[in-house]
Amino acid sequence: MTQLHRESQPRGERSAIEEIERSIMQISWLAQRQFMQLLDEDRFHMTLPQFYTLLHLEQSNEVCKMSDLADATHQSAASLTGVVDRLRDKQLLDRIRDEKDRRQVMVTVTTQGRELISEIKQARREQMQMALAHMAESEVEALILLLDRMLAGMARVLERAENGRLA
Amino acid sequence: MTQLHRESQPRGERSAIEEIERSIMQISWLAQRQFMQLLDEDRFHMTLPQFYTLLHLEQSNEVCKMSDLADATHQSAASLTGVVDRLRDKQLLDRIRDEKDRRQVMVTVTTQGRELISEIKQARREQMQMALAHMAESEVEALILLLDRMLAGMARVLERAENGRLA
DNA sequence: TGATATACTCAAGGTTGTAAATTATCAGCA
DNA sequence: TGCTGATAATTTACAACCTTGAGTATATCA
Missing domain, CATH: 1.10.10.10 (Winged helix-like DNA-binding domain superfamily/Winged helix DNA-binding domain)
Structure with a gap:
Protein backbone atom coordinates (compact mmCIF):
# COMPACT_ATOMS: atom_id res chain seq x y z
CA MET A 1 0.00 0.00 0.00
CA HIS A 134 12.91 8.18 15.10
CA MET A 135 12.02 11.87 14.74
CA ALA A 136 13.85 14.84 16.24
CA GLU A 137 12.11 16.87 18.90
CA SER A 138 12.07 19.94 16.68
CA GLU A 139 10.41 17.94 13.94
CA VAL A 140 7.71 16.80 16.33
CA GLU A 141 7.12 20.37 17.49
CA ALA A 142 6.74 21.55 13.90
CA LEU A 143 4.41 18.70 13.11
CA ILE A 144 2.12 19.65 15.96
CA LEU A 145 1.66 23.17 14.68
CA LEU A 146 1.03 22.11 11.10
CA LEU A 147 -1.41 19.40 12.07
CA ASP A 148 -3.41 21.92 14.06
CA ARG A 149 -3.54 24.23 11.06
CA MET A 150 -4.77 21.41 8.86
CA LEU A 151 -7.30 20.28 11.44
CA ALA A 152 -8.91 23.69 11.45
CA GLY A 153 -9.42 23.47 7.70
CA MET A 154 -10.75 19.96 7.84
CA ALA A 155 -13.27 20.83 10.50
CA ARG A 156 -14.57 23.62 8.28
CA VAL A 157 -14.99 21.31 5.29
CA LEU A 158 -16.86 18.79 7.39
CA GLU A 159 -19.19 21.39 8.84
CA ARG A 160 -19.92 22.79 5.42
CA ALA A 161 -20.77 19.34 4.07
CA GLU A 162 -23.09 18.55 6.95
CA ASN A 163 -24.89 21.85 6.76
CA GLY A 164 -25.23 21.43 3.01
CA ARG A 165 -26.83 18.07 3.50
CA LEU A 166 -29.58 19.56 5.64
CA ALA A 167 -30.42 22.31 3.16
CA MET B 1 16.77 9.24 17.38
CA HIS B 134 -5.74 28.91 4.34
CA MET B 135 -2.18 27.56 4.64
CA ALA B 136 0.94 28.96 2.98
CA GLU B 137 2.72 26.86 0.38
CA SER B 138 5.79 26.55 2.56
CA GLU B 139 3.66 25.24 5.39
CA VAL B 140 2.12 22.64 3.11
CA GLU B 141 5.58 21.57 1.92
CA ALA B 142 6.79 21.16 5.48
CA LEU B 143 3.69 19.24 6.44
CA ILE B 144 4.25 16.74 3.63
CA LEU B 145 7.75 15.90 4.81
CA LEU B 146 6.74 15.51 8.44
CA LEU B 147 3.70 13.39 7.63
CA ASP B 148 5.91 11.04 5.63
CA ARG B 149 8.28 10.72 8.57
CA MET B 150 5.42 9.90 10.89
CA LEU B 151 3.89 7.45 8.45
CA ALA B 152 7.07 5.43 8.38
CA GLY B 153 6.95 5.08 12.15
CA MET B 154 3.28 4.18 12.18
CA ALA B 155 3.73 1.48 9.58
CA ARG B 156 6.43 -0.08 11.75
CA VAL B 157 4.20 -0.12 14.82
CA LEU B 158 1.38 -1.73 12.90
CA GLU B 159 3.61 -4.41 11.42
CA ARG B 160 5.09 -5.20 14.80
CA ALA B 161 1.63 -5.57 16.34
CA GLU B 162 0.42 -7.87 13.60
CA ASN B 163 3.50 -10.03 13.69
CA GLY B 164 3.27 -10.21 17.45
CA ARG B 165 -0.28 -11.42 17.19
CA LEU B 166 0.74 -14.38 15.06
CA ALA B 167 3.49 -15.49 17.44
C1' DT C 1 -56.69 23.36 22.97
C1' DG C 2 -54.61 21.77 18.72
C1' DA C 3 -50.73 22.15 15.37
C1' DT C 4 -46.08 22.01 14.72
C1' DA C 5 -41.36 21.29 15.90
C1' DT C 6 -37.83 19.05 18.57
C1' DA C 7 -35.39 15.19 20.65
C1' DC C 8 -34.95 10.77 21.18
C1' DT C 9 -35.89 5.70 20.44
C1' DC C 10 -36.85 1.58 17.85
C1' DA C 11 -36.70 -1.66 13.93
C1' DA C 12 -34.90 -3.31 9.65
C1' DG C 13 -31.25 -3.75 6.28
C1' DG C 14 -26.47 -3.58 4.89
C1' DT C 15 -21.37 -3.75 5.74
C1' DT C 16 -17.61 -5.13 8.25
C1' DG C 17 -15.31 -7.74 11.93
C1' DT C 18 -13.69 -12.24 14.20
C1' DA C 19 -13.12 -17.17 14.77
C1' DA C 20 -13.72 -21.74 13.39
C1' DA C 21 -14.71 -25.07 9.96
C1' DT C 22 -14.52 -26.48 5.05
C1' DT C 23 -12.97 -27.18 0.35
C1' DA C 24 -9.55 -27.48 -3.04
C1' DT C 25 -4.91 -27.70 -4.26
C1' DC C 26 -0.07 -28.43 -3.86
C1' DA C 27 4.27 -30.59 -2.37
C1' DG C 28 6.98 -34.16 -0.17
C1' DC C 29 7.82 -38.91 0.25
C1' DA C 30 7.60 -43.90 0.54
C1' DT D 1 0.70 -44.26 -7.26
C1' DG D 2 -1.32 -43.08 -2.78
C1' DC D 3 -0.76 -40.96 1.73
C1' DT D 4 0.02 -36.91 4.53
C1' DG D 5 0.42 -32.31 5.92
C1' DA D 6 0.51 -27.50 4.60
C1' DT D 7 -1.48 -23.68 2.20
C1' DA D 8 -5.13 -20.53 -0.12
C1' DA D 9 -9.50 -19.10 -0.31
C1' DT D 10 -13.92 -19.34 1.08
C1' DT D 11 -17.92 -20.24 3.99
C1' DT D 12 -20.52 -20.04 8.13
C1' DA D 13 -22.13 -18.11 12.40
C1' DC D 14 -22.48 -14.31 15.06
C1' DA D 15 -21.72 -9.60 16.95
C1' DA D 16 -21.13 -4.57 16.31
C1' DC D 17 -21.96 -0.57 13.96
C1' DC D 18 -24.28 2.76 10.81
C1' DT D 19 -28.20 4.45 8.22
C1' DT D 20 -32.90 5.30 7.12
C1' DG D 21 -37.52 5.74 8.18
C1' DA D 22 -41.17 5.32 11.36
C1' DG D 23 -42.81 6.09 15.86
C1' DT D 24 -43.12 8.26 20.59
C1' DA D 25 -42.82 11.80 24.01
C1' DT D 26 -42.38 16.46 25.15
C1' DA D 27 -42.35 21.39 24.45
C1' DT D 28 -43.69 25.62 22.15
C1' DC D 29 -46.68 28.55 19.67
C1' DA D 30 -51.03 30.18 17.60
Whole structure:
Protein backbone atom coordinates (compact mmCIF):
# COMPACT_ATOMS: atom_id res chain seq x y z
CA MET A 1 0.00 0.00 0.00
CA THR A 2 3.05 2.21 0.30
CA GLN A 3 3.77 2.88 -3.32
CA LEU A 4 5.05 6.39 -3.87
CA HIS A 5 5.62 7.62 -7.36
CA ARG A 6 6.47 11.28 -7.25
CA GLU A 7 5.98 13.47 -10.25
CA SER A 8 9.19 14.66 -11.86
CA GLN A 9 7.72 18.07 -12.55
CA PRO A 10 8.61 20.96 -10.24
CA ARG A 11 6.13 20.78 -7.43
CA GLY A 12 3.42 23.36 -7.85
CA GLU A 13 0.36 23.73 -5.66
CA ARG A 14 -1.43 20.89 -7.36
CA SER A 15 1.06 18.11 -6.78
CA ALA A 16 1.67 19.28 -3.20
CA ILE A 17 -2.03 18.73 -2.63
CA GLU A 18 -1.68 15.30 -4.12
CA GLU A 19 1.13 14.46 -1.71
CA ILE A 20 -0.90 15.59 1.27
CA GLU A 21 -3.86 13.69 -0.02
CA ARG A 22 -1.84 10.51 -0.27
CA SER A 23 -0.33 10.99 3.19
CA ILE A 24 -3.65 11.71 4.82
CA MET A 25 -5.27 8.69 3.18
CA GLN A 26 -2.56 6.41 4.44
CA ILE A 27 -2.35 7.96 7.87
CA SER A 28 -6.08 7.78 8.35
CA TRP A 29 -6.19 4.15 7.36
CA LEU A 30 -3.12 3.13 9.33
CA ALA A 31 -4.03 5.16 12.39
CA GLN A 32 -7.51 3.73 12.40
CA ARG A 33 -6.31 0.14 12.07
CA GLN A 34 -3.63 0.68 14.68
CA PHE A 35 -6.03 2.18 17.14
CA MET A 36 -8.69 -0.47 16.49
CA GLN A 37 -6.14 -3.12 17.38
CA LEU A 38 -5.43 -1.36 20.64
CA LEU A 39 -9.07 -0.79 21.59
CA ASP A 40 -9.90 -4.38 20.78
CA GLU A 41 -7.55 -5.74 23.45
CA ASP A 42 -9.26 -7.54 26.31
CA ARG A 43 -8.46 -4.86 28.86
CA PHE A 44 -10.40 -2.23 26.83
CA HIS A 45 -12.81 -4.01 24.54
CA MET A 46 -14.09 -0.86 22.87
CA THR A 47 -14.89 0.28 19.34
CA LEU A 48 -13.80 3.50 17.67
CA PRO A 49 -17.19 5.26 17.85
CA GLN A 50 -17.52 4.23 21.49
CA PHE A 51 -14.11 5.65 22.30
CA TYR A 52 -14.58 8.96 20.53
CA THR A 53 -17.98 9.39 22.09
CA LEU A 54 -16.66 8.75 25.57
CA LEU A 55 -13.62 10.93 24.88
CA HIS A 56 -15.77 13.91 24.01
CA LEU A 57 -17.78 13.45 27.17
CA GLU A 58 -14.63 13.28 29.24
CA GLN A 59 -13.19 16.38 27.59
CA SER A 60 -16.35 18.44 27.87
CA ASN A 61 -16.16 17.83 31.60
CA GLU A 62 -19.87 18.42 32.06
CA VAL A 63 -23.11 16.74 31.23
CA CYS A 64 -23.87 16.79 27.52
CA LYS A 65 -27.09 16.69 25.50
CA MET A 66 -27.49 13.75 23.12
CA SER A 67 -27.93 16.08 20.16
CA ASP A 68 -24.80 18.07 21.03
CA LEU A 69 -22.86 14.87 21.45
CA ALA A 70 -24.05 13.68 18.05
CA ASP A 71 -22.92 16.94 16.46
CA ALA A 72 -19.56 16.89 18.18
CA THR A 73 -18.75 13.33 17.17
CA HIS A 74 -20.32 13.63 13.70
CA GLN A 75 -22.67 10.73 14.23
CA SER A 76 -26.39 10.64 13.57
CA ALA A 77 -28.62 10.81 16.62
CA ALA A 78 -29.94 7.36 15.82
CA SER A 79 -26.44 5.86 15.69
CA LEU A 80 -25.48 7.59 18.88
CA THR A 81 -28.33 6.00 20.80
CA GLY A 82 -26.87 2.55 20.18
CA VAL A 83 -23.36 3.65 21.05
CA VAL A 84 -24.51 5.23 24.30
CA ASP A 85 -26.56 2.13 25.13
CA ARG A 86 -23.47 -0.06 24.92
CA LEU A 87 -21.35 2.35 26.94
CA ARG A 88 -24.04 2.48 29.60
CA ASP A 89 -24.13 -1.33 29.72
CA LYS A 90 -20.44 -1.21 30.58
CA GLN A 91 -21.21 1.45 33.21
CA LEU A 92 -18.88 3.94 31.59
CA LEU A 93 -21.52 6.68 31.43
CA ASP A 94 -24.92 7.65 32.83
CA ARG A 95 -28.11 8.87 31.21
CA ILE A 96 -30.11 11.57 32.97
CA ARG A 97 -33.33 13.06 31.67
CA ASP A 98 -33.28 16.84 31.95
CA GLU A 99 -35.92 18.05 34.38
CA LYS A 100 -36.44 21.43 32.71
CA ASP A 101 -36.97 20.12 29.19
CA ARG A 102 -38.00 16.51 29.50
CA ARG A 103 -37.44 15.88 25.78
CA GLN A 104 -33.73 16.09 26.36
CA VAL A 105 -31.46 13.36 27.68
CA MET A 106 -28.23 14.41 29.36
CA VAL A 107 -25.24 12.10 29.33
CA THR A 108 -22.31 12.14 31.72
CA VAL A 109 -19.19 10.02 32.08
CA THR A 110 -18.75 7.94 35.24
CA THR A 111 -15.60 7.64 37.31
CA GLN A 112 -15.11 4.24 35.80
CA GLY A 113 -15.36 5.79 32.36
CA ARG A 114 -12.78 8.43 33.16
CA GLU A 115 -10.37 5.81 34.38
CA LEU A 116 -10.75 3.72 31.24
CA ILE A 117 -10.21 6.73 28.98
CA SER A 118 -7.09 7.55 30.93
CA GLU A 119 -5.73 4.03 30.50
CA ILE A 120 -6.45 4.03 26.79
CA LYS A 121 -4.76 7.39 26.34
CA GLN A 122 -1.71 6.08 28.16
CA ALA A 123 -1.54 3.01 25.94
CA ARG A 124 -2.09 5.17 22.87
CA ARG A 125 0.72 7.45 23.96
CA GLU A 126 3.10 4.52 24.14
CA GLN A 127 2.10 3.44 20.63
CA MET A 128 2.61 7.00 19.40
CA GLN A 129 5.97 7.25 21.09
CA MET A 130 7.13 4.21 19.18
CA ALA A 131 5.87 5.71 15.93
CA LEU A 132 7.67 9.00 16.57
CA ALA A 133 10.80 7.62 18.18
CA HIS A 134 12.91 8.18 15.10
CA MET A 135 12.02 11.87 14.74
CA ALA A 136 13.85 14.84 16.24
CA GLU A 137 12.11 16.87 18.90
CA SER A 138 12.07 19.94 16.68
CA GLU A 139 10.41 17.94 13.94
CA VAL A 140 7.71 16.80 16.33
CA GLU A 141 7.12 20.37 17.49
CA ALA A 142 6.74 21.55 13.90
CA LEU A 143 4.41 18.70 13.11
CA ILE A 144 2.12 19.65 15.96
CA LEU A 145 1.66 23.17 14.68
CA LEU A 146 1.03 22.11 11.10
CA LEU A 147 -1.41 19.40 12.07
CA ASP A 148 -3.41 21.92 14.06
CA ARG A 149 -3.54 24.23 11.06
CA MET A 150 -4.77 21.41 8.86
CA LEU A 151 -7.30 20.28 11.44
CA ALA A 152 -8.91 23.69 11.45
CA GLY A 153 -9.42 23.47 7.70
CA MET A 154 -10.75 19.96 7.84
CA ALA A 155 -13.27 20.83 10.50
CA ARG A 156 -14.57 23.62 8.28
CA VAL A 157 -14.99 21.31 5.29
CA LEU A 158 -16.86 18.79 7.39
CA GLU A 159 -19.19 21.39 8.84
CA ARG A 160 -19.92 22.79 5.42
CA ALA A 161 -20.77 19.34 4.07
CA GLU A 162 -23.09 18.55 6.95
CA ASN A 163 -24.89 21.85 6.76
CA GLY A 164 -25.23 21.43 3.01
CA ARG A 165 -26.83 18.07 3.50
CA LEU A 166 -29.58 19.56 5.64
CA ALA A 167 -30.42 22.31 3.16
CA MET B 1 16.77 9.24 17.38
CA THR B 2 15.94 11.79 20.02
CA GLN B 3 14.13 10.39 22.99
CA LEU B 4 11.31 12.72 23.87
CA HIS B 5 11.45 13.89 27.44
CA ARG B 6 8.03 13.44 28.88
CA GLU B 7 8.77 15.26 32.09
CA SER B 8 10.70 18.35 31.01
CA GLN B 9 8.41 20.11 28.59
CA PRO B 10 7.77 23.84 28.66
CA ARG B 11 4.53 23.81 26.69
CA GLY B 12 1.96 24.33 29.39
CA GLU B 13 0.74 21.15 31.01
CA ARG B 14 0.92 19.00 27.93
CA SER B 15 3.81 17.09 26.43
CA ALA B 16 4.59 17.06 22.72
CA ILE B 17 3.49 13.46 22.50
CA GLU B 18 0.16 14.33 24.03
CA GLU B 19 -0.36 17.12 21.50
CA ILE B 20 0.46 14.84 18.58
CA GLU B 21 -1.75 12.17 20.03
CA ARG B 22 -4.65 14.56 20.29
CA SER B 23 -4.10 15.91 16.77
CA ILE B 24 -3.82 12.49 15.21
CA MET B 25 -6.92 11.29 17.00
CA GLN B 26 -8.93 14.22 15.74
CA ILE B 27 -7.50 14.11 12.23
CA SER B 28 -8.12 10.40 11.92
CA TRP B 29 -11.68 10.78 13.04
CA LEU B 30 -12.43 13.86 10.96
CA ALA B 31 -10.66 12.58 7.87
CA GLN B 32 -12.50 9.32 8.10
CA ARG B 33 -15.89 10.97 8.54
CA GLN B 34 -15.17 13.44 5.77
CA PHE B 35 -14.11 10.76 3.35
CA MET B 36 -17.04 8.52 4.28
CA GLN B 37 -19.41 11.33 3.41
CA LEU B 38 -17.76 11.69 0.04
CA LEU B 39 -17.73 7.98 -0.76
CA ASP B 40 -21.35 7.68 0.28
CA GLU B 41 -22.54 10.08 -2.41
CA ASP B 42 -24.73 8.53 -5.10
CA ARG B 43 -22.09 8.85 -7.80
CA PHE B 44 -19.64 6.67 -5.83
CA HIS B 45 -21.61 4.61 -3.36
CA MET B 46 -18.58 2.97 -1.77
CA THR B 47 -17.37 2.15 1.72
CA LEU B 48 -13.92 2.84 3.17
CA PRO B 49 -12.65 -0.75 3.03
CA GLN B 50 -13.94 -1.07 -0.51
CA PHE B 51 -12.12 2.07 -1.55
CA TYR B 52 -8.79 1.22 0.04
CA THR B 53 -8.93 -2.27 -1.41
CA LEU B 54 -9.58 -0.96 -4.91
CA LEU B 55 -6.97 1.75 -4.44
CA HIS B 56 -4.28 -0.77 -3.67
CA LEU B 57 -5.19 -2.80 -6.73
CA GLU B 58 -5.04 0.30 -8.89
CA GLN B 59 -1.68 1.33 -7.46
CA SER B 60 -0.07 -2.08 -7.68
CA ASN B 61 -0.85 -1.94 -11.38
CA GLU B 62 -0.83 -5.74 -11.70
CA VAL B 63 -2.94 -8.65 -10.69
CA CYS B 64 -2.79 -9.33 -6.97
CA LYS B 65 -3.26 -12.42 -4.83
CA MET B 66 -6.07 -12.33 -2.29
CA SER B 67 -3.68 -13.00 0.57
CA ASP B 68 -1.31 -10.23 -0.52
CA LEU B 69 -4.22 -7.85 -0.84
CA ALA B 70 -5.38 -8.72 2.67
CA ASP B 71 -1.90 -8.04 4.06
CA ALA B 72 -1.54 -4.76 2.21
CA THR B 73 -4.88 -3.39 3.33
CA HIS B 74 -4.63 -4.84 6.86
CA GLN B 75 -7.87 -6.79 6.56
CA SER B 76 -8.48 -10.41 7.39
CA ALA B 77 -8.90 -12.80 4.48
CA ALA B 78 -12.46 -13.47 5.57
CA SER B 79 -13.40 -9.80 5.51
CA LEU B 80 -11.66 -9.29 2.20
CA THR B 81 -13.70 -12.01 0.52
CA GLY B 82 -16.89 -10.08 1.22
CA VAL B 83 -15.38 -6.77 0.16
CA VAL B 84 -14.14 -8.23 -3.12
CA ASP B 85 -17.54 -9.85 -3.69
CA ARG B 86 -19.26 -6.48 -3.54
CA LEU B 87 -16.67 -4.79 -5.73
CA ARG B 88 -17.07 -7.54 -8.29
CA ASP B 89 -20.86 -7.11 -8.24
CA LYS B 90 -20.26 -3.50 -9.23
CA GLN B 91 -17.87 -4.71 -11.96
CA LEU B 92 -15.00 -2.69 -10.55
CA LEU B 93 -12.66 -5.69 -10.43
CA ASP B 94 -12.27 -9.23 -11.76
CA ARG B 95 -11.42 -12.51 -10.10
CA ILE B 96 -9.15 -14.92 -11.97
CA ARG B 97 -8.09 -18.30 -10.67
CA ASP B 98 -4.35 -18.79 -11.14
CA GLU B 99 -3.65 -21.63 -13.57
CA LYS B 100 -0.30 -22.54 -12.07
CA ASP B 101 -1.57 -22.79 -8.51
CA ARG B 102 -5.28 -23.32 -8.65
CA ARG B 103 -5.70 -22.57 -4.95
CA GLN B 104 -4.87 -18.95 -5.58
CA VAL B 105 -7.31 -16.31 -6.77
CA MET B 106 -5.86 -13.33 -8.57
CA VAL B 107 -7.73 -10.05 -8.50
CA THR B 108 -7.38 -7.24 -10.99
CA VAL B 109 -9.06 -3.86 -11.36
CA THR B 110 -11.24 -3.24 -14.41
CA THR B 111 -11.20 -0.14 -16.60
CA GLN B 112 -14.43 0.87 -14.93
CA GLY B 113 -12.73 0.52 -11.55
CA ARG B 114 -9.78 2.67 -12.60
CA GLU B 115 -12.12 5.38 -13.78
CA LEU B 116 -14.06 5.40 -10.52
CA ILE B 117 -10.87 5.60 -8.44
CA SER B 118 -9.74 8.50 -10.54
CA GLU B 119 -13.01 10.34 -10.00
CA ILE B 120 -12.89 9.76 -6.26
CA LYS B 121 -9.32 10.98 -6.06
CA GLN B 122 -10.29 14.12 -7.94
CA ALA B 123 -13.19 14.78 -5.59
CA ARG B 124 -10.98 14.08 -2.61
CA ARG B 125 -8.39 16.50 -3.92
CA GLU B 126 -11.00 19.24 -4.08
CA GLN B 127 -12.02 18.53 -0.48
CA MET B 128 -8.38 18.64 0.59
CA GLN B 129 -7.76 21.86 -1.28
CA MET B 130 -10.55 23.49 0.67
CA ALA B 131 -9.10 22.20 3.92
CA LEU B 132 -5.63 23.56 3.10
CA ALA B 133 -6.68 26.74 1.37
CA HIS B 134 -5.74 28.91 4.34
CA MET B 135 -2.18 27.56 4.64
CA ALA B 136 0.94 28.96 2.98
CA GLU B 137 2.72 26.86 0.38
CA SER B 138 5.79 26.55 2.56
CA GLU B 139 3.66 25.24 5.39
CA VAL B 140 2.12 22.64 3.11
CA GLU B 141 5.58 21.57 1.92
CA ALA B 142 6.79 21.16 5.48
CA LEU B 143 3.69 19.24 6.44
CA ILE B 144 4.25 16.74 3.63
CA LEU B 145 7.75 15.90 4.81
CA LEU B 146 6.74 15.51 8.44
CA LEU B 147 3.70 13.39 7.63
CA ASP B 148 5.91 11.04 5.63
CA ARG B 149 8.28 10.72 8.57
CA MET B 150 5.42 9.90 10.89
CA LEU B 151 3.89 7.45 8.45
CA ALA B 152 7.07 5.43 8.38
CA GLY B 153 6.95 5.08 12.15
CA MET B 154 3.28 4.18 12.18
CA ALA B 155 3.73 1.48 9.58
CA ARG B 156 6.43 -0.08 11.75
CA VAL B 157 4.20 -0.12 14.82
CA LEU B 158 1.38 -1.73 12.90
CA GLU B 159 3.61 -4.41 11.42
CA ARG B 160 5.09 -5.20 14.80
CA ALA B 161 1.63 -5.57 16.34
CA GLU B 162 0.42 -7.87 13.60
CA ASN B 163 3.50 -10.03 13.69
CA GLY B 164 3.27 -10.21 17.45
CA ARG B 165 -0.28 -11.42 17.19
CA LEU B 166 0.74 -14.38 15.06
CA ALA B 167 3.49 -15.49 17.44
C1' DT C 1 -56.69 23.36 22.97
C1' DG C 2 -54.61 21.77 18.72
C1' DA C 3 -50.73 22.15 15.37
C1' DT C 4 -46.08 22.01 14.72
C1' DA C 5 -41.36 21.29 15.90
C1' DT C 6 -37.83 19.05 18.57
C1' DA C 7 -35.39 15.19 20.65
C1' DC C 8 -34.95 10.77 21.18
C1' DT C 9 -35.89 5.70 20.44
C1' DC C 10 -36.85 1.58 17.85
C1' DA C 11 -36.70 -1.66 13.93
C1' DA C 12 -34.90 -3.31 9.65
C1' DG C 13 -31.25 -3.75 6.28
C1' DG C 14 -26.47 -3.58 4.89
C1' DT C 15 -21.37 -3.75 5.74
C1' DT C 16 -17.61 -5.13 8.25
C1' DG C 17 -15.31 -7.74 11.93
C1' DT C 18 -13.69 -12.24 14.20
C1' DA C 19 -13.12 -17.17 14.77
C1' DA C 20 -13.72 -21.74 13.39
C1' DA C 21 -14.71 -25.07 9.96
C1' DT C 22 -14.52 -26.48 5.05
C1' DT C 23 -12.97 -27.18 0.35
C1' DA C 24 -9.55 -27.48 -3.04
C1' DT C 25 -4.91 -27.70 -4.26
C1' DC C 26 -0.07 -28.43 -3.86
C1' DA C 27 4.27 -30.59 -2.37
C1' DG C 28 6.98 -34.16 -0.17
C1' DC C 29 7.82 -38.91 0.25
C1' DA C 30 7.60 -43.90 0.54
C1' DT D 1 0.70 -44.26 -7.26
C1' DG D 2 -1.32 -43.08 -2.78
C1' DC D 3 -0.76 -40.96 1.73
C1' DT D 4 0.02 -36.91 4.53
C1' DG D 5 0.42 -32.31 5.92
C1' DA D 6 0.51 -27.50 4.60
C1' DT D 7 -1.48 -23.68 2.20
C1' DA D 8 -5.13 -20.53 -0.12
C1' DA D 9 -9.50 -19.10 -0.31
C1' DT D 10 -13.92 -19.34 1.08
C1' DT D 11 -17.92 -20.24 3.99
C1' DT D 12 -20.52 -20.04 8.13
C1' DA D 13 -22.13 -18.11 12.40
C1' DC D 14 -22.48 -14.31 15.06
C1' DA D 15 -21.72 -9.60 16.95
C1' DA D 16 -21.13 -4.57 16.31
C1' DC D 17 -21.96 -0.57 13.96
C1' DC D 18 -24.28 2.76 10.81
C1' DT D 19 -28.20 4.45 8.22
C1' DT D 20 -32.90 5.30 7.12
C1' DG D 21 -37.52 5.74 8.18
C1' DA D 22 -41.17 5.32 11.36
C1' DG D 23 -42.81 6.09 15.86
C1' DT D 24 -43.12 8.26 20.59
C1' DA D 25 -42.82 11.80 24.01
C1' DT D 26 -42.38 16.46 25.15
C1' DA D 27 -42.35 21.39 24.45
C1' DT D 28 -43.69 25.62 22.15
C1' DC D 29 -46.68 28.55 19.67
C1' DA D 30 -51.03 30.18 17.60
